[in-house]
Amino acid sequence: KNEVEQSPQNxxxxxxxxxxxxxxxxxxxxxxxxxxxxxxGGIVSLFMLSSGKKKHGRLIATINIQExxxxxxxxxxxxxxxxxxxCAETSxxxxxxxxGTQLTVNP
Amino acid sequence: EPEVTQTPSHQVTQMGQEVILRCVPISxxxxxxxxxxxxxxxxxxxxxxxxxxxxxxxxxxxxQFSVERPDGSNFTLKIRSTKLExxxxxxxxxxxxxxxxxxxxxxxTRLTVL
Numbered sequence: 656k657n658e659v660e661q662s663p664q665n666x667x668x669x670x671x672x673x674x675x676x677x678x679x680x681x682x683x684x685x686x687x688x689x690x691x692x693x694x695x696g697g698i699v700s701l702f703m704l705s706s707g708k709k710k711h712g713r714l715i716a717t718i719n720i721q722e723x724x725x726x727x728x729x730x731x732x733x734x735x736x737x738x739x740x741x742c743a744e745t746s747x748x749x750x751x752x753x754x755g756t757q758l759t760v761n762p
Numbered sequence: 763e764p765e766v767t768q769t770p771s772h773q774v775t776q777m778g779q780e781v782i783l784r785c786v787p788i789s790x791x792x793x794x795x796x797x798x799x800x801x802x803x804x805x806x807x808x809x810x811x812x813x814x815x816x817x818x819x820x821x822x823x824x825x826q827f828s829v830e831r832p833d834g835s836n837f838t839l840k841i842r843s844t845k846l847e848x849x850x851x852x853x854x855x856x857x858x859x860x861x862x863x864x865x866x867x868x869x870x871t872r873l874t875v876l
Contacts, residue, residue, distance in 0.1 A: 685861040696851055698805070698867040741805065748793060748810040748817045748860040755804060 659753040661742050667759045674729040676756045678742030681723065685745045689716050689727045692739040692755065701727070701740075732760045764788045766868035768854050774874045775844055783839045783871045785854030793817070794837045795855040795865065796829065805853070810860070811837065844875045 658681040668674055680687065689701045702709050702716040704725070709716050713732075718725040729736055737759050743750040767786045775781050787794050796808040810817040811829050828840045837856075841848055854868040 688865075690867075696799075696872075697869050698853060700864045700866065703864050743805075745860060748812070749795075749807040749820070750797070750805075750865065751807065752805040 659742055659744055659751055661740075661753040661756050663756060664754065665757045665759075667761065668732050670733060670760055670762050672732050672760075674732050674736075674758065674760075676727045676740050676742075676758070678725045678727070678753060679723055680725075680742075680744045682746065687718050687725045688743040688745065688750060689725075690741045690743060692741055694738070698741075703745075729758075734760045734762050736760050764866075766854055766856055766866050768852075768868035768871050770871060771869065772872045772874070774876065777846060777875055778843050781841050781844055781873060783841075783852050783854075783873070785837045785839075785868055786835050787837055787854065787856030788866055789835070791856035791858055791866075793857045793860050794829075794831070795857075796839045797853045797855065797867075798822070798850040799853065799870075800847075800850045808839070841873075844873075846875050849873055849875045 660679050662677050686703050686705045688703050691699045691701055704716055704718050713730045715728040739755040739757050741755045742753040769784045794811045797805050798808055799805045807820050809819045809823045809829055826842050830838050851870045851872050853870045855865040857863045857865040
């Protein structure tokens, strides 16, 4: 059974801090996704990666296929980054989601 | 920028009633999905749909659920006889090839079963 685990569950940071959210998965995958869920509920895809590293603005995602581990980093965090960050794996045509990490960035 | 749209944004129904949730995927996408998120829980896969048939479905997607692409633009999820535990946010998504392409999510329909 595919399992996706994230840590931490909750994370509070001060504006400007460097943030790391971790994700581990249990089986071979075709791709790993990082998504952002806003307080209103909407889900936005941030990254899809199957190897190496991707960067978009202040966000960086990395994946280690051998260790079945991925990280999402946010540099120079800002209160508008406050949201739930979700890791999900693609297996077949479905996404299997982690529980999400609630990030709060205080000014 | 193209986006996935869903209607209604909020649906309230009585237990035992049928509901149809509607989605308009991005026009050149080939795969369509329904997910649900019960309040306070993680997002769960329900079903994927490709080439006018179900590609994959989860154990949640039992005989009470059905999906349809009735025309060239809409993608619907029908729940035949709603239960209290069907209360959740339902998200539609669409993509190109799922192994290589990002899934784009709609804003969701909040279903409340009374």
